[in-house]
Amino acid sequence: MTDLPASVRIREVGPRDGFQNEPEVIPTDEKLRLIGMLARSGLRRLEVTSFVRADVIPQLADAEEVLSRVERVDGVAYSVLIPNERGLERALDHRERFDEVNLFLSASETHNRRNVNRSIDESLAGLERVIERAGAEELRREGVISTSFGCPYEGEVPVERVLEIADRLATAGCEEVAFGDTTGMANPRQVGEFFDAARERLVGVELTAHFHNTRGQGLANVLAAMEAGVESFEAAFGELGGCPVPPGSTGNISTEDLVSMLEEMGVATGVELPRLIEASRAAQELLGRPLGAHVLRAGPVDWTGTA
Numbered sequence: 621m622t623d624l625p626a627s628v629r630i631r632e633v634g635p636r637d638g639f640q641n642e643p644e645v646i647p648t649d650e651k652l653r654l655i656g657m658l659a660r661s662g663l664r665r666l667e668v669t670s671f672v673r674a675d676v677i678p679q680l681a682d683a684e685e686v687l688s689r690v691e692r693v694d695g696v697a698y699s700v701l702i703p704n705e706r707g708l709e710r711a712l713d714h715r716e717r718f719d720e721v722n723l724f725l726s727a728s729e730t731h732n733r734r735n736v737n738r739s740i741d742e743s744l745a746g747l748e749r750v751i752e753r754a755g756a757e758e759l760r761r762e763g764v765i766s767t768s769f770g771c772p773y774e775g776e777v778p779v780e781r782v783l784e785i786a787d788r789l790a791t792a793g794c795e796e797v798a799f800g801d802t803t804g805m806a807n808p809r810q811v812g813e814f815f816d817a818a819r820e821r822l823v824g825v826e827l828t829a830h831f832h833n834t835r836g837q838g839l840a841n842v843l844a845a846m847e848a849g850v851e852s853f854e855a856a857f858g859e860l861g862g863c864p865v866p867p868g869s870t871g872n873i874s875t876e877d878l879v880s881m882l883e884e885m886g887v888a889t890g891v892e893l894p895r896l897i898e899a900s901r902a903a904q905e906l907l908g909r910p911l912g913a914h915v916l917r918a919g920p921v922d923w924t925g926t927a
């Protein structure tokens with residue numbers, strides 16, 4: 621097998637990607653409790669909310685309150701998803717409460733239009749202003765490109781097109797670019813070839829993989845990405861979430877599955893799996909879901925600590 625990294629970085633996106641896509645609106649106090657549990661599980665990157673319009677995504681209408689009340693644990697980088705300049709303005713009212721911004725667009729015109737009602741060029745022009753402004757505020761910037769591995773409306777998305785968008789984001793100042801498999805269309809061979817090309821094109825940029833498990837290929841894609849040199853991943857605890865466009869798209873790979881696989885393969889994550897599973901169980905109970913197989917399967921593991 622190709623050399624695997626000794627350790628990887630994981631960004632937990634459940635409090636945004638997950639909560640946003642669950643049908644229920646989770647009470648703010650409960651969100652804060654779950655985020656606190658996640659922050660104490662050894663996760664070092666936490667996306668806590670999104671400054672989208674409340675009328676569009678009522679599940680995250682409490683973004684201001686979440687951000688201003690979230691307990692800050694040492695060593696954890698807190699990030700917020702920002703759709704546009706107005707969103708950044710709102711977040712900056714709480715500048716001292718977060719460290720990173722995550723800025724998103726799609727690699728497919730149709731998905732971008734359905735998601736944010738703009739063309740890709742319009743999105744890029746707006747994001748370039750946001751990236752500059754966030755840089756002036758000394759925020760770390762992650763560009764997130766949805767439908768990087770395929771679009772439910774357009775089908776195949778050319779690798780060259782995705783990398784061109786990534787290049788624009790990096791040139792504008794993003795320190796990190798994440799590639800989202802928004803509706804779980806990627807396969808491991810495609811992922812390996814994609815990241816080989818991305819590493820060649822985007823030198824000095826942190827490359828992050830964001831996989832969904834729609835067709836059960838999420839973890840296989842993680843392995844393929846690692847073999848192609850990727851050392852940064854995003855996942856959602858409790859396998860929460862998905863994508864509202866198109867309706868019915870299922871969720872992210874679960875963070876507990878990811879951590880479990882990596883640790884058993886000898887790739888350090890820094891996460892204490894039992895604590896993470898506790899947070900996943902708490903979320904499942906709160907939402908009244910039966911415990912997913914991924915939660916039951918993941919334990920018990922002989923666990924010795926952090927790295």
Ligand code: ZN
Pocket residue numbers: 637800802830831832862871872
């Ligand atoms: Zn996602």
